[in-house]
């Protein structure tokens with residue numbers, strides 16, 4: 528379950544940010560998760576709660592924003608929404624598709640007190 532290791536690094540990062548800002552409490556951690564990032568949202572949310580325990584991150588809300596995956600066909604230049612890693616161009620059936628967004632997880636903001 529790699530969601531746990533992701534949750535742990537998120538908590539670690541958030542805790543370090545809070546320390547930098549000399550905050551006493553973290554209210555919310557906002558992250559962006561691409562549809563092709565291979566992360567189970569429910570699982571990540573659950574793991575975050577566990578990982579946050581006994582750290583300054585405890586009680587913080589994890590706000591998850593889904594980022595739809597987008598791709599570009601390298602043969603015909605078409606742009607489209609991608610639903611799987613090995614996508615096919617809907618216009619010319621080519622498999623030479625570059626994934627432009629939706630593969631990553633990143634922190635958008637950390638809200639502290």
Ligand SMILES: [Zn+2]
Nearest residue numbers: 600603616619
């Ligand atoms: Zn194409």
